[in-house]
Amino acid sequence: MSVQNLNTFDPFADEGDPLGDSQDVGSQADYIHIRIQQRNGRKTLTTLQGLPKQYDTKKILKAFKKEFACNGTLVEDEKLGQVIQLQGDQRAKISNFLIENGIDKSTIKVHGF
Amino acid sequence: MASEEPLFDPSLKKRKKKTVAFTEDPLGAEADPTAPAPDTIESTTVNGDAVNLGPKTAHELMKSTGDEEGETKKEDEDYKAMFGDLKKKKKKKEIPLDLGDDSGTSTPTAAPSEGAAPAITSEDLDFSDIKKKKKSSKKKAAFDLDAFEKELNETKTKSSTAEDEDDEGDVNPNLDHLDDADLGDDPFAQADAPVGVEAGNEAWLKSDRDYTYPELLTRFYASLHAANPSLLSSSSQKRYTIAPPSIHREGNKKSIFANISDICKKMHRQPEHVIQFLFSEMGTTGSVDGAGRLVIKGRFQQKQIENVLRRYIVEYVTCKTCKSPDTLLTKENRIFFMACESCGSRRSVNAIKSGFQAQVGKRSKTKTG
Numbered sequence: 001m002s003v004q005n006l007n008t009f010d011p012f013a014d015e016g017d018p019l020g021d022s023q024d025v026g027s028q029a030d031y032i033h034i035r036i037q038q039r040n041g042r043k044t045l046t047t048l049q050g051l052p053k054q055y056d057t058k059k060i061l062k063a064f065k066k067e068f069a070c071n072g073t074l075v076e077d078e079k080l081g082q083v084i085q086l087q088g089d090q091r092a093k094i095s096n097f098l099i100e101n102g103i104d105k106s107t108i109k110v111h112g113f
Numbered sequence: 114m115a116s117e118e119p120l121f122d123p124s125l126k127k128r129k130k131k132t133v134a135f136t137e138d139p140l141g142a143e144a145d146p147t148a149p150a151p152d153t154i155e156s157t158t159v160n161g162d163a164v165n166l167g168p169k170t171a172h173e174l175m176k177s178t179g180d181e182e183g184e185t186k187k188e189d190e191d192y193k194a195m196f197g198d199l200k201k202k203k204k205k206k207e208i209p210l211d212l213g214d215d216s217g218t219s220t221p222t223a224a225p226s227e228g229a230a231p232a233i234t235s236e237d238l239d240f241s242d243i244k245k246k247k248k249s250s251k252k253k254a255a256f257d258l259d260a261f262e263k264e265l266n267e268t269k270t271k272s273s274t275a276e277d278e279d280d281e282g283d284v285n286p287n288l289d290h291l292d293d294a295d296l297g298d299d300p301f302a303q304a305d306a307p308v309g310v311e312a313g314n315e316a317w318l319k320s321d322r323d324y325t326y327p328e329l330l331t332r333f334y335a336s337l338h339a340a341n342p343s344l345l346s347s348s349s350q351k352r353y354t355i356a357p358p359s360i361h362r363e364g365n366k367k368s369i370f371a372n373i374s375d376i377c378k379k380m381h382r383q384p385e386h387v388i389q390f391l392f393s394e395m396g397t398t399g400s401v402d403g404a405g406r407l408v409i410k411g412r413f414q415q416k417q418i419e420n421v422l423r424r425y426i427v428e429y430v431t432c433k434t435c436k437s438p439d440t441l442l443t444k445e446n447r448i449f450f451m452a453c454e455s456c457g458s459r460r461s462v463n464a465i466k467s468g469f470q471a472q473v474g475k476r477s478k479t480k481t482g
Contacts, residue, residue, distance in 0.1 A: 033469075077469055
């Protein structure tokens, strides 16, 4: 018979390195990053990086372009995968769009000034 | 280079003239319910509003300015909690909520956002709203009539209490004599009044009713702050201030961040770390010149740099546990750890990663360079 209370559990057992098993301490893997870059004059470029895999970036790009009335492109990056580039500062609009479409706000990080 | 955010924010300008102030409040926004009380004095005069509801005006002022600012900023809660007026906005929301617990109606939550002309949210509110409006505009006669009618319709109180009200006019704590339905919005009204009230003329002295908890609480804080003003400044106004970044333009396409070394010293951070963060956040590059100034490629305004610095402070300077800026950043096994000097907590912080950098400018330049 097994009584749950009688199970031995050593509360002082060594748990091991708290950081040992998690590779992504301080990593940005699970965030959606929205960044801005300056171009010449008062032009800017917005990049959206780290969109979860289950979303179709092409369709999202199309929706962005239509919604924000701007051009944009899909850039393949060898490390970061597909990145959406949009013309102009679309950071607020992108984050609103994503939140409205059911992406958790806490996973979105807006960078830039 | 101007960003798309509204640049001309009066509150921002007003506040940021001298120093960049970071509020450090270990207990959070709700720690001191009456902390904003001293503000009432200044802002009522500034405001010139007819609303004389104690803390109302000050908060209203704070809120109206704070709201604009809130829209422009998309930062997280931590960030918001740090800065003065934003924090006050938060606090303002907190106060009515507390009272809401007492009263049991939704009045307090609705009214603070509307101020002198509150929205009508429920039947009960009808009455209180009108009451409040009239009260603020000091139209006693109209108020009495209205209130009287309403009372007859809604609460069917004894006529004596209505007369009572007639006599007292603005002093609404007397409504305590009314029945429970009325009592609902009453503490709310009381709480507005006593903040400005000095010791000696509390509302309950005129009547034989019992004083309520919020009244006593405000009285306590009023006398406490009156007795030792130093407590007031240290509890609610203890701020972490750094000099604002001084940004100059060098030529057409470069900005110079002149006092970065001072700011880094103030924050106890390595300039390299700060610079790395700045560059990765702003998606640009730059260099440090001979005088220790940072030359940033691209046109940036002081406000923009300040925003990025604020984010740096939230992320890498203030302790997440106790909000103290007194922290040390050390690197162990390629991971940065932030140890708090005041509370002893220790946590890892995100590594600075620049992320995706789009191709900007001529391709031929990047090929050769």
